[in-house]
Amino acid sequence: xxxxxxxxxxxxxxxxxxxxxxxxxxxxxxxxxxxxxxxxxxxxxxxxxxxxxxxxxxxxxxxxxxxxxxxxxxxxxxxxxxxxxxxxxxxxxxxxxxxxxxxxxxxxxxxxxxxxxxxxxxxxxxxxxxxxxxxxxxxxxxxxxxxxxxxxxxxxxxxxxxxxxxxxxxxxxxxxxxxxxxxxxxxxxxxxxxxxxxxxxxxxxxxxxxxxxxxxxxxxxxxxxxxxxxxxxxxxxxxxxxxxxxxxxxxxxxxxxxxxxxxxxxxxxxxxxxxxxxxxxxxxxxxxxxxxxxxxxxxxxxxxxxxxxxxxxxxxxxxxxxx
Amino acid sequence: xxxxxxxxxxxxxxxxxxxxxxxxxxxxxxxxxxxxxxxxxxxxxxxxxxxxxxxxxxxxxxxxxxxxxxxxxxxxxxxxxxxxxxxxxxxxxxxxxxxxxxxxxxxxxxxxxxxxxxxxxxxxxxxxxxxxxxxxxxxxxxxxxxxxxxxxxxxxxxxxxxxxxxxxxxxxxxxxxxxxxxxxxxxxxxxxxxxxxxxxxxxxxxxxxxxxxxxxxxxxxxxxxxxxxxxxxxxxxxxxxxxxxxxxxxxxxxxxxxxxxxxxxxxxxxxxxxxxxxxxxxxxxxxxxxxxxxxxxxxxxxxxxxxxxxxxxxxxxxxxxxx
Amino acid sequence: xxxxxxxxxxxxxxxxxxxxxxxxxxxxxxxxxxxxxxxxxxxxxxxxxxxxxxxxxxxxxxxxxxxxxxxxxxxxxxxxxxxxxxxxxxxxxxxxxxxxxxxxxxxxxxxxxxxxxxxxxxxxxxxxxxxxxxxxxxxxxxxxxxxxxxxxxxxxxxxxxxxxxxxxxxxxxxxxxxxxxxxxxxxxxxxxxxxxxxxxxxxxxxxxxxxxxxxxxxxxxxxxxxxxxxxxxxxxxxxxxxxxxxxxxxxxxxxxxxxxxxxxxxxxxxxxxxxxxxxxxxxxxxxxxxxxxxxxxxxxxxxxxxxxxxxxxxxxxxxxxxx
Numbered sequence: 001x002x003x004x005x006x007x008x009x010x011x012x013x014x015x016x017x018x019x020x021x022x023x024x025x026x027x028x029x030x031x032x033x034x035x036x037x038x039x040x041x042x043x044x045x046x047x048x049x050x051x052x053x054x055x056x057x058x059x060x061x062x063x064x065x066x067x068x069x070x071x072x073x074x075x076x077x078x079x080x081x082x083x084x085x086x087x088x089x090x091x092x093x094x095x096x097x098x099x100x101x102x103x104x105x106x107x108x109x110x111x112x113x114x115x116x117x118x119x120x121x122x123x124x125x126x127x128x129x130x131x132x133x134x135x136x137x138x139x140x141x142x143x144x145x146x147x148x149x150x151x152x153x154x155x156x157x158x159x160x161x162x163x164x165x166x167x168x169x170x171x172x173x174x175x176x177x178x179x180x181x182x183x184x185x186x187x188x189x190x191x192x193x194x195x196x197x198x199x200x201x202x203x204x205x206x207x208x209x210x211x212x213x214x215x216x217x218x219x220x221x222x223x224x225x226x227x228x229x230x231x232x233x234x235x236x237x238x239x240x241x242x243x244x245x246x247x248x249x250x251x252x253x254x255x256x257x258x259x260x261x262x263x264x265x266x267x268x269x270x271x272x273x274x275x276x277x278x279x280x281x282x283x284x285x286x287x288x289x290x291x292x293x294x295x296x297x298x299x300x301x302x303x304x305x306x307x308x309x310x311x312x313x314x315x316x317x318x319x320x321x322x323x
Numbered sequence: 324x325x326x327x328x329x330x331x332x333x334x335x336x337x338x339x340x341x342x343x344x345x346x347x348x349x350x351x352x353x354x355x356x357x358x359x360x361x362x363x364x365x366x367x368x369x370x371x372x373x374x375x376x377x378x379x380x381x382x383x384x385x386x387x388x389x390x391x392x393x394x395x396x397x398x399x400x401x402x403x404x405x406x407x408x409x410x411x412x413x414x415x416x417x418x419x420x421x422x423x424x425x426x427x428x429x430x431x432x433x434x435x436x437x438x439x440x441x442x443x444x445x446x447x448x449x450x451x452x453x454x455x456x457x458x459x460x461x462x463x464x465x466x467x468x469x470x471x472x473x474x475x476x477x478x479x480x481x482x483x484x485x486x487x488x489x490x491x492x493x494x495x496x497x498x499x500x501x502x503x504x505x506x507x508x509x510x511x512x513x514x515x516x517x518x519x520x521x522x523x524x525x526x527x528x529x530x531x532x533x534x535x536x537x538x539x540x541x542x543x544x545x546x547x548x549x550x551x552x553x554x555x556x557x558x559x560x561x562x563x564x565x566x567x568x569x570x571x572x573x574x575x576x577x578x579x580x581x582x583x584x585x586x587x588x589x590x591x592x593x594x595x596x597x598x599x600x601x602x603x604x605x606x607x608x609x610x611x612x613x614x615x616x617x618x619x620x621x622x623x624x625x626x627x628x629x630x631x632x633x634x635x636x637x638x639x640x641x642x643x644x645x646x
Numbered sequence: 647x648x649x650x651x652x653x654x655x656x657x658x659x660x661x662x663x664x665x666x667x668x669x670x671x672x673x674x675x676x677x678x679x680x681x682x683x684x685x686x687x688x689x690x691x692x693x694x695x696x697x698x699x700x701x702x703x704x705x706x707x708x709x710x711x712x713x714x715x716x717x718x719x720x721x722x723x724x725x726x727x728x729x730x731x732x733x734x735x736x737x738x739x740x741x742x743x744x745x746x747x748x749x750x751x752x753x754x755x756x757x758x759x760x761x762x763x764x765x766x767x768x769x770x771x772x773x774x775x776x777x778x779x780x781x782x783x784x785x786x787x788x789x790x791x792x793x794x795x796x797x798x799x800x801x802x803x804x805x806x807x808x809x810x811x812x813x814x815x816x817x818x819x820x821x822x823x824x825x826x827x828x829x830x831x832x833x834x835x836x837x838x839x840x841x842x843x844x845x846x847x848x849x850x851x852x853x854x855x856x857x858x859x860x861x862x863x864x865x866x867x868x869x870x871x872x873x874x875x876x877x878x879x880x881x882x883x884x885x886x887x888x889x890x891x892x893x894x895x896x897x898x899x900x901x902x903x904x905x906x907x908x909x910x911x912x913x914x915x916x917x918x919x920x921x922x923x924x925x926x927x928x929x930x931x932x933x934x935x936x937x938x939x940x941x942x943x944x945x946x947x948x949x950x951x952x953x954x955x956x957x958x959x960x961x962x963x964x965x966x967x968x969x
Contacts (some may be wrong), residue, residue, distance in 0.1 A: 028845055062536065083810035083818040090712040090821030092786075101749055103424055103457070105441040116749040116765045117781075119439045119457035119475070133804065134749070134765035135440075137457045137475040137513075151804040152783035153837065158456065158474040160515040161534040161552065169548040169566040170530050172406040173472075175413030177350070186660045187819065190783075190804035190839040193513040193535040199351055207816050212839040212859045213879070215536045215553040215571075225815040227736055229807065230861040231474065231879035231897070233536070233554035235589075242813040247913070248861075248879045249574035249897035251554070251590050255767070255786075266881075266898050267915035269572070269590035269606045282609025283615075283915045285623055286928025293927075295536045298625040301720070302944040308632050309434055309622035309954050316961055322646055323968055394689035426747055426762040426780070428682035442762045442798070458763075460780045460798040460836075481779065481797040481836035484857040484875065492871040493853050494794075495729040496833065498736030500672070513720050514799065516836040516858040522674055538876040538894075556859070556877035556894045558912075574877070574913050579963035591912035592895070592929045604939075605932025608805075608946055611930040621948040633880040638962055645969055 001025075001089055005057055007073060008038075012084055014059070018071025025055050027086055042079035059085070094131055105140075121157070127184065139196060145184035145206070153191035156180050160236060161197040161201075174198060176218060183207070189214065189230065198236075205242070223260060232276025324412055328380055329395060331361075335407055337382070341394025347379050365402035371404055382408070417454055428463075444480070450507065462519060468507035468529070476514035479503050483518040483525075483541025483559060497521060499541060502537070508532070512537065512553065521559075528565070546583060647671070647735055651703055654828050660705070664717025670702050673732055688725035700772060703729070740777055751786075767803070773830065785842060788796075791830035791852065796883050799837035806841040806848075806864025806882060820844060822864060829853070835860065835876065845883075851888070869906060 006020030024038040030046055031044040033055035040059040042052055050058065050067050057071035059078045075081045098104055098114040106124040108114060115134040120126065124138050127146030132138075136150045139157030144150070157180045163171035178197020182204045186193070189212035194202060199249070204216075205224040207275045215233045216222070222234075224241030232246050235254030244258055247266030250256070256270070261277030264270055268282040287295070298305065329343030347361040356362040356378035361381040364373055373381065373390050380394035382401045398404045418562055421437040429447040431437060443449065447461050450469030455461075459473045462480030467473070480503045486494035497606040501520020505527045511517070511605055512535035517525060520542045527539075528547040538556045539545070545557075546565030555569050558577030563569070567581055570589030575581070579593070584600030587593055591605040610618070621628065652666030670684040679685040686705040688695055691809030692834030696704065696713050703717035705724045721727045742761040744750055752770040755759060760781040765773065770784050773792030777886030778784075782796045785803030790796070796817035803826045826842020828850045835858035836841070839850060843865045850862075851870040856880035861879045862868070868880075878892050879897055886892070890904055898904070902916070905924030910916055914928040933941070944951065 080810040080812060080818055083820045086821035087819060090823050117440050117763050135458065135781065152801040153476055154801055155475040155513040163405040163532055166403060171532050171548060171550060172403055173410060174406045175409035177413050191514050191803040191806065191837050209809055209817050225817060227817060235571055248881055253589055266899055268609045269608055280609050281612045281613035282607050283926045284607055284930055285619060286914045286916055286926050287623060289925035289927045295622065295625045296931060298629050299941065300933060305629055305632060306944050306951060309951060312639060312958055313637050313659045316958060319642060319646060319965060323965060370840060439912060458781065461948060476799055478798040478836040486855055487726040489726060494855050494871060495726055496733060497729045498732035500736050504965050514837050556896055576912055591932045593932055602935035603932050604935045605930050607930055608942060611944060618945065618948045621952050628955060635958055641969060642965060
């Protein structure tokens with residue numbers, strides 16, 4: 001696919017500066033684009049690369065347009081524009097249909113693509129246009145919305161982790177009879193797992209994006225358009241608001257609620273509810289190992305340090321009173 | 324299945340208060356149960372919901388029975404009772420048998436259920452009544468006990484991570500010739516991995532419950548009835564005692580031992596052995612990002628803060644001696 | 647396989663002490679080896695076990711040879727020697743060939759072993775002698791080098807996590823058009839995921855060893871002979887140098903660089919680039935839960951503690967000036 005620049009602008013909008021008849025064959029970063037490629041400038045950090053780019057054309061914001069050494073597509077949101085063009089140029093969704101090696105125990109719409117070695121259990125609903133890559137597993141009774149993308153190894157609807165303990169310490173399983181309900185336009189990364197509810201359902205609302213290796217416990221609810229990075233764990237019955245972001249490796253404990261618009265930093269353990277939107281963090285700085293040993297040994301005695309400060313304040317006040 | 328209350332009590336014990344001929348068709352929480360459902364009160368936190376419940380009957384402890392507005396099943400351990408009833412009402416284990424798409428290179432008992440796209444390598448033993456959901460992989464030589472439940476994507480017996488380093492930095496693989504030995508009544512979550520031993524075996528004792536996305540390294544031993552939450556990593560040759568619990572995202576380093584009855588909190592890094600039962604924690608509180616930046620910058624200089632306190636104490640003592 | 651000691655020395659070098667005609671049937675640790683097994687002493691910690699070992703022979707360093715109660719193979723690097731012998735004795739790589747249940751859409755060399763239920767997409771290259779265990783998934787366009795070992799559930803080339811945000815909060819997917827390029831002699835653990843690049847490629851250089859449950863984001867580069875332990879997450883566009891080691895559960899944020907020879911401790915969050923080789927750590931010590939509550943509450947007020955120390959220093963200096 002080698003569209004002309006004026007075709008791109010006709011389709012996606014924006015203001016064209018330069019030769020609309022020029023064709024481009026793909027996208028590339030400013031510093032490696034060839035004259036046959038389209039580039040973009042979204043992050044001001046890369047502004048210095050603009051003057052020297054060899055790209056055939058650049059998608060950029062009005063304030064950068066004057067410095068562009070080649071053809072330009074000017075738009076107020078160059079990154080969003082780039083995203084849309086990237087999808088159009090790529091156009092390589094897997095073809096609709098069910099691969100012969102998939103085991104499908106529920107009806108699936110003709111527009112869906114079910115890859116090799118997928119398993120779709122009984123009573124599952126799959127929305128129009130959804131794509132399941134090789135090896136996705138969907139347990140009975142779960143619902144996937146329209147235009148979903150599920151990557152290899154994702155497991156939807158396995159039993160939640162629920163047990164009652166006998167006096168002797170043995171665990172008795174609590175039947176997990178709920179479902180997983182997934183809205184429209186959701187993407188689920190490779191080897192991510194979403195457990196079915198215990199009594200009620202686990203719910204992933206529209207437009208949620210989950211990266212790889214994420215664990216979502218039973219009865220969790222994730223609000224619309226939240227995005228969660230790799231390796232995050234969300235314990236049972238947590239409620240994540242809409243338009244939240246959660247950084248890689250964060251752990252969200254169970255039975256708590258995050259408001260809409262909360263951003264949790266990578267590596268943060270969220271142990272209680274967050275009622276107000278904003279950014280929240282709880283990780284420690286890394287340092288050279290020897291420095292760490294010296295500094296972090298103090299953490300074991302932080303309470304004692306505080307006591308010593310209090311004692312000093314008292315003694316000093318007495319002395320000040322005397323003198 | 325819509326049993327009468329007196330049938331439930333005949334089967335599971337407890338004291339019935341109210342009309343034993345009433346039937347229930349399922350379980351539900353106090354605040355959403357209908358008159359055709361059975362509910363339960365186990366956590367005192369939900370006691371306030373009892374008076375207004377519309378449930379047909381409630382499983383509860385003797386001390387709460389007087390306040391129950393409907394029929395009741397009175398038992399000293401309502402949560403355990405609820406767990407047992409939930410299993411009985413659910414009764415949906417996958418049927419025994421080997422799915423045609425599974426690749427099974429070892430004999431399997433008739434009572435086991437081997438789901439679609441499972442792989443069972445050579446010389447594997449599977450116990451009576453075990454259930455492997457779609458896509459479980461079991462490498463050669465491993466043993467799974469009776470009544471196991473293995474969820475989709477679980478991998479049992481992949482090579483442990485063992486290498487010796489050459490002078491130039493290249494790694495030479497150490498053959499991983501041990502096995503994974505799993506006891507009876509073990510449940511293993513979706514996409515959890517348990518590596519085979521290097522020379523000896525990796526051992527999971529009876530009644531252990533593992534959530535999703537857990538990594539168990541080679542030669543680890545996990546004691547009976549321990550329960551481990553999602554995203555935990557356990558490094559090689561660690562020994563976890565019996566009846567331990569480990570919270571989500573915790574990391575247990577290798578070549579150390581946890582006593583029986585140790586509870587590790589979520590997000591905790593366990594870097595040395597724990598000899599006494601009890602609860603152990605090592606995570607940092609999260610806070611608004613700006614507060615975090617101000618406070619946690621100090622962590623880099625904690626040692627210096629302690630030095631300043633010591634200097635203050637010395638100077639103050641000198642001053643006190645003078646005055 | 648039961649080689650004679652003199653055969654082992656003829657093949658792997660080292661100096662034989664004792665009866666070269668003695669045969670051994672396998673490897674075992676010093677404290678459990680039988681007279682028909684070969685053992686090794688690499689870690690000085692186990693030196694005390696040497697005198698009492700019942701092993702038929704021991705691989706050890708020259709300085710330990712005098713204390714060996716049985717036949718010995720003396721070599722300056724006993725652990726490396728042990729690794730090589732272990733591979734030779736094990737000799738159980740899966741046989742070459744493509745399992746009938748695998749779905750293979752690209753040519754594969756005869757010397758490769760493709761296990762049950764693997765999927766190899768179009769335009770994939772697999773190197774000579776590579777082994778894919780059951781259920782490995784490789785998306786289109788990716789390249790695996792020679793002698794690779796990929797364990798069950800590994801997913802290579804799923805889409806990276808890249809989205810642009812619309813004003814209303816919805817995410818627009820950025821097409822992930824790069825590939826994953828993997829060098830020679832790489833081992834990839836069970837359920838590890840490596841995402842394809844967004845525009846450029848994700849690159850894993852020669853000799854890299856990845857444990858289980860690792861997430862490697864799009865456009866990451868991992869330098870030759872680096873070894874990464876289980877549950878590590880590496881965010882997009884991070885560059886890891888050569889011969890690095892990263893401990894279990896560490897999180898490496900995106901768009902940063904680690905120099906060659908950097909060692910990151912387990913559980914450490916790396917939030918900025920590391921320019922010099924060495925060991926780096928950023929985790930907190932665990933303690934009994936009650937102690938932790940008392941000490942770590944102070945972390946919320948560390949900045950205030952520092953302010954109080956500064957105030958004390960000022961007041962004390964004034965007092966000292968007076969007296």
